[in-house]
Amino acid sequence: MRRARRQTVTPAGLMLVVLGFLALTFIVLLPARAGAAYLDGSGSASLENSPVQPTAPADPASGGNSSGDASSSAVSSGGGIGIPGFPTISRVLCLKQCVSSTKPTRGAIIALRGDNLDRVTRVFFTAKKGRVAVKLRTRSRGAVRVTVPGKAVRGFVAVVDSSGNRTRTANQLRIFPISAIPIQVFPVRGPISFGSSGSRFGAGRPGHIHQGQDVSASCGTRLVSIRKAKVLYNRWDGGGGNYVVLHNIGTRTNFVYMHMIRRSPLKVGQVIGAGTQVGRVGNTGQSSGCHLHFEYWIGPWQTGGRPIDPLAFLRSLLK
16 A cells, blocks of 8 residues: 655745735735725815815826816815815906006005915015005905005015915006096997997887987997996886996986896995996897997986987097
């Protein structure tokens, strides 16, 4: 009877067993660790009332920055609480005492618009000698409002937030003298047509005559104040649609804008400068086609005053 041959483990075989065990461990544990790291984003915060606004997790396909701008990205802490991103300024808009919406004067109120501006604590303007800081009027995540200081000159406007992060406007802001503010501007800011005889003052209408001049323009075209004025009415009417009545300060005249696409953002009693946006061309009320129905009144509107033909005046504003 033959004796069975004894099996022995060689060093090479032992090495293969060890390597196989390590490989199996790596394969089993790697997905679990990778999955845990991916899920540990802003959605994992357990606080019910987080002291900061959580941020959305970055898209892995975009290299961890969905916006492509490192300055506006947010950073997540280990607990998933979002740390606000750096402030950014996308544009500067002049709101009051302006030559135009992009041309402020000294003393003008401007809005710096962008993102992550709700933590801004200081705003600096360029001055002849260095820079000058101003107080904030209002601030939100999307905008900061300030007054242009009297010492401001052409240059960059910079902001600093509570963490010391700072940024500035992409372009230098030019400051204009108050004398550059226009006294009168044409009310429709786009291509226009005065139409045919049916659009004119005095044209026949069912039960009355046309009391204004129709100015045809594309729906959505901006409408602005011709002069410095006070808002008397901002209402809806079945005939005039969305309309606004402006009293021209320092005169006995009133201008009327009718058929606007939506209600004007202006408030009754508000004083606005020439070029301030009143609304947009529309086709509301009893209207046929997008146009501004414009009326020029001497004396009180509808209460003792009288309308006049505004065509010659409107044409003069185009010269």
